[in-house]
Amino acid sequence: MRYQLYYWPTIQGRGEFIRLALEEAGADYDDVARGAEGDAMLRLLDGDEIEHPPFAPPFLQAGDQIIGQTANILLFLGPRLGLVPEDEASRLWAHQLQLTIADLLTEVHDTHHPIASSLYYKNQKPEALRRAHDFTGTRLPKFLGYFERILERNSGEHVLGDALSYVDLSLFQIMAGLRYAFPRTMKALAPAYPRLMALHRSVALRPRIAAYLKSERRLPFNQQGIFRHYAELER
Amino acid sequence: MRYQLYYWPTIQGRGEFIRLALEEAGADYDDVARGAEGDAMLRLLDGDEIEHPPFAPPFLQAGDQIIGQTANILLFLGPRLGLVPEDEASRLWAHQLQLTIADLLTEVHDTHHPIASSLYYKNQKPEALRRAHDFTGTRLPKFLGYFERILERNSGEHVLGDALSYVDLSLFQIMAGLRYAFPRTMKALAPAYPRLMALHRSVALRPRIAAYLKSERRLPFNQQGIFRHYAELER
Structure with missing residues (x-):
C-alpha cells in the first residue's frame, strides 16, 4: 500500500x-x-x-x-506499520497516550496564539506572555512528569510494550519541538525528566529516523509552525 | 458488563x-x-x-x-453498546468526527479560560472577551458549518450510517451546551444550521435520553463546567 x-x-x-x-x-x-x-x-x-x-x-x-x-x-x-502491539488493550492505551500528546500540542500552540489562530502573534503578544508563563510553569511540568512516570513504569526505554511504538516517535517529536521553542526552560527542566531525554536521544539515533532527519524531507522548525521560539515567552 | x-x-x-x-x-x-x-x-x-x-x-x-x-x-x-457500525472504516470515521467535536469543545472552554485553567474567569476576562469574539464570529460558524454539511451528505438525520451513533449523541450535547452558553449567538445562527437543530430536538426526544434528561443523573449546566454563560462573551 x-x-x-x-x-x-x-x-x-x-x-x-x-x-x-x-x-x-x-x-x-x-x-x-x-x-x-x-x-x-x-x-x-x-x-x-x-x-x-x-x-x-x-x-x-x-x-x-x-x-x-x-x-x-x-x-x-x-x-x-508494525508500530503498536496487536491486542486491543495495548492499542487503546497507545491511542490514549497519543491523545494526551495532542492535548499538550494544542497547549503549545496556544502559548503564541492564545486569542485567535487568524491573528498574528504580534497582535496577541500580551496575552501570549501570560499564557506562556502558565504553560512553562505549570502545564508543561505536569505533562512531562506524566510521561516520565509512564516511561518509568514501563522499564524506561519505551512508553509501552517492549518495542518501539508510534507513541515513542511522537514523544521524540514533542521533546525536539519543546527544545526548539523553549530552550532555556527545557535546559532547566531536563534533569527532572531523564527518561524522556534518553528517549529523545535514542529515537534520533534509529537508522531510518537519523537518515530522515538529515534529509530534505524533514522540514526545519520555523516561526510558522506549532513550535515557535520567541525568547520573551520563556521565564 | x-x-x-x-x-x-x-x-x-x-x-x-x-x-x-x-x-x-x-x-x-x-x-x-x-x-x-x-x-x-x-x-x-x-x-x-x-x-x-x-x-x-x-x-x-x-x-x-x-x-x-x-x-x-x-x-x-x-x-x-451498539452505537457505531461494525466495519473499521465507519468506526474510524465516527472517531474522526468525535475528535473534531473534542477540538471544538476545547475551544469552547478557552473562551472563558484563554490564559490558564488554574485562574478564575475574572482574572482573565479581557482576554476572554477577545477570544470569545473570535470564537463566536469565526470558529463556531466554521465548526457548525462543517457538521451541518456532514449531516446533509448523510441524509440529514444521522451524522453517519443509517442509525443513531454516539457521534449524534455528542452533537446533541454540543448544541445543548452552546445554547446554554451563547443563547443570543445561537438564536442568530440557528437558521443556517437546520439539520443540527433538528438533530438536537430528535435526540432529546429519544425515550431513554428524555428520561435521563429529566432524572437527577443529569446534572444541570452551571458556571463551573465547560459550557458557561457569561453574557458579556456574546457579541
Whole structure:
C-alpha cells in the first residue's frame, strides 16, 4: 500500500507525527502538498469529491479511504506499520497516550496564539506572555512528569510494550519541538525528566529516523509552525 | 458488563459525552465520583495502583481495564453498546468526527479560560472577551458549518450510517451546551444550521435520553463546567 499524506507544505506541525511513523516503518508514501500536486489538498478539503471530508489537515489517503485527525491516522497506521502491539488493550492505551500528546500540542500552540489562530502573534503578544508563563510553569511540568512516570513504569526505554511504538516517535517529536521553542526552560527542566531525554536521544539515533532527519524531507522548525521560539515567552 | 465512570461529580463536562452513550444504550454503570466512593477517582489518578494511569478524568473502568480520554472511551464503548457500525472504516470515521467535536469543545472552554485553567474567569476576562469574539464570529460558524454539511451528505438525520451513533449523541450535547452558553449567538445562527437543530430536538426526544434528561443523573449546566454563560462573551 502506498499512502498519500496531505499537510501544509511549509511546517512540521501535526503532519510530522505521521511522517515520523511512515519514515520509521520505511513505508511508501507521497507528501502530496509538497509535490507537484500541491493544490490537491485544498481541493479535497473544499470540494465535494470525497465522501468523508476532514475538518482540517493532516489527512491520509489509503486506497479509497481518507482518514483525518492526527491521532486517528496513527490509530489506523499503527498496526499496519508494525508500530503498536496487536491486542486491543495495548492499542487503546497507545491511542490514549497519543491523545494526551495532542492535548499538550494544542497547549503549545496556544502559548503564541492564545486569542485567535487568524491573528498574528504580534497582535496577541500580551496575552501570549501570560499564557506562556502558565504553560512553562505549570502545564508543561505536569505533562512531562506524566510521561516520565509512564516511561518509568514501563522499564524506561519505551512508553509501552517492549518495542518501539508510534507513541515513542511522537514523544521524540514533542521533546525536539519543546527544545526548539523553549530552550532555556527545557535546559532547566531536563534533569527532572531523564527518561524522556534518553528517549529523545535514542529515537534520533534509529537508522531510518537519523537518515530522515538529515534529509530534505524533514522540514526545519520555523516561526510558522506549532513550535515557535520567541525568547520573551520563556521565564 | 457493568462499567464504572470516573468524572468530576459537579459538572457535565467531558464526562457527559460518555454518560449519554451509556444512557442511550441502557448500560449498567456507576457514576463513581458522584456516589459514596467519591474519592476513588483521585486515588486512582494519584496513586500507583493502576497499570495505565490516565492524565485526567474522565476515565472508564471495564473489568480490569482502565481507559482514558473521552473520544478513546467512546471508541471502546461504541461497538459494545451498539452505537457505531461494525466495519473499521465507519468506526474510524465516527472517531474522526468525535475528535473534531473534542477540538471544538476545547475551544469552547478557552473562551472563558484563554490564559490558564488554574485562574478564575475574572482574572482573565479581557482576554476572554477577545477570544470569545473570535470564537463566536469565526470558529463556531466554521465548526457548525462543517457538521451541518456532514449531516446533509448523510441524509440529514444521522451524522453517519443509517442509525443513531454516539457521534449524534455528542452533537446533541454540543448544541445543548452552546445554547446554554451563547443563547443570543445561537438564536442568530440557528437558521443556517437546520439539520443540527433538528438533530438536537430528535435526540432529546429519544425515550431513554428524555428520561435521563429529566432524572437527577443529569446534572444541570452551571458556571463551573465547560459550557458557561457569561453574557458579556456574546457579541
